[in-house]
Amino acid sequence: MAARTRLPLLFPRNLFPFRSQKLVHTEVSVKEPAYPPIVPSLTAKSKSARRRQIEERVKKICASSVEDKVSLITRIQREKFVVYPQTFARNADRWYQHFTKTAYIPGLPEKFTPGLEKPAAAAPGIDDDTFADIRSLVTRVILQEHWQIRKRKPFMYRHQEQVVGPFLRSLVSGLTYSLAKYNPLLQLSSLDLSPQVNFYWRRGQRIIPKGHRRRRLEPTRFQIDDRPHSQIRVTQQLPQFMPLEASYAAEVPEITLPPNVMPLFRRQYDNNIFTGAKLPDPACYGHTQFHLVPDRYHRDRMARRQQADQVEVFLRANALASLFAWTGAQAMYQGFWNYEDVTRPFVSQAVITDGHFFSFFCYQLNTVALSVETDANNPRKNLLWGTESLRLYESVQDGEVVGLNDGVVKLLVQFFMNQP
């Protein structure tokens, strides 16, 4: 029979007041946990296990070096939408703005002043003589391509690649080399001709309608594979046009329809992220890209098909997709990705031309976190500034360039002279 002690019927809370105190006058020491933390399993077939797997993967990617990060993010191949910067789809710029979370601001930032004021205001270090030299260089290049070289008449729908392509190449290289003595950034730059620029990202999700993965959520993946005509890569980041916080107020069009309605097509192949040069290259930041409008999207052909209003839309969509891919790849090369958002904005510029008309665009990448989990509380938006098409020259007659637009040349010079 158990010994019966005189305990009360109901136990009050502090029946044994000094039971847990061993010694009264010691400090509280850090108690090491006797057992490992209780976390959900890693291999079970449950939602918490899946969540833990994703968390472990994110932690692993955050803890690895930049090359490993890029390879881990682009490792798994799945069906993705291939976004072409130069697209025939109508209203493509609104769709691309939604995919890349970009707000479009007409006109250029205050840094670039279009208009025919004094050319000396173009940039510090450019005075009238230099500007006159630049002007004569531009006229020389135009005459060389359109007047002096004796070419056979280009084939049908090959005019752009056979005439305007070489013109743009010589213009870009001429301007780069002549402005290199005024812009120290260009002296350590790299001019790529027809480089590859690729970017891979996820945005939005959908419910799989059919198949063995039915009713599960799947993120929509996108890939851009772009070949600009030429680009300039530099060793230092260009300064930002607008502070990060100022982009919170910008408006991005929301489209609830799935992207395949646009029309946009899905494929599965290697996921690539590439700026134009591999990771160890010191010129890892972007300066300016130059794009050529191919014959298929030339404004005369669009006008014949009664799609004259889509010309500007096409240019905007092209600039948006190409610059987003380039700045995104630059950010990836610095180690920023979906779960580690950029701490400073990445800035690049682009010029799109079809030989006569030039359009100038500036892009500021404020956020790379575009997937559903990270976008829920992300107020940052990317920004695209752009102009309408500006005519460079009227025509070439009798060995003379008629109607050379100084404003456009000034803008070109300002673009090249952009430096931190």
Add this chain to the structure above:
Amino acid sequence: MPVTRLLYPLYQLGNPQLRIFRPSWFLTLVRPGKEQPQDTVQFRIPMEMTKYDVKNYLEKIYNVPVGVVRTRIQFGSNKKRNHLNQKVKQPDYKVAYVQLALGQTFTFPDIFPEKERAPAEGSMEEMQEKFMEDEKQRQKLDPRRGGVTEWFGL
């Protein structure tokens, strides 16, 4: 005679322009099954028509500003079988997605709107409806018990 490459019935240089007066093709405007953007209209068109035929048809006959047309052929299923176990083929048809130009939009209208029909006074329908309503009211459980059954209780 030497064999010359004659592509029939395609247009060859020197042929007269192919013009069709009073076409015997008819388009059917349908409600899209999957949601389409605001400027897209969906048609069922005869199999012989092409994108350019659709564009010209809508522009010339109906003065609709057409931007771009995309077509596809929908396969009609051949899976169902009749009482003699023969396969029954549903016909194939061609679908055209027409995107309108000049910023125009189109939404498919509601062809069968809900009508509030009140039965005429003193007629059979009205008495029948009243009777059905009374029956349903009688079947409903006590609202004071919150819809719980009367099988148990104190």
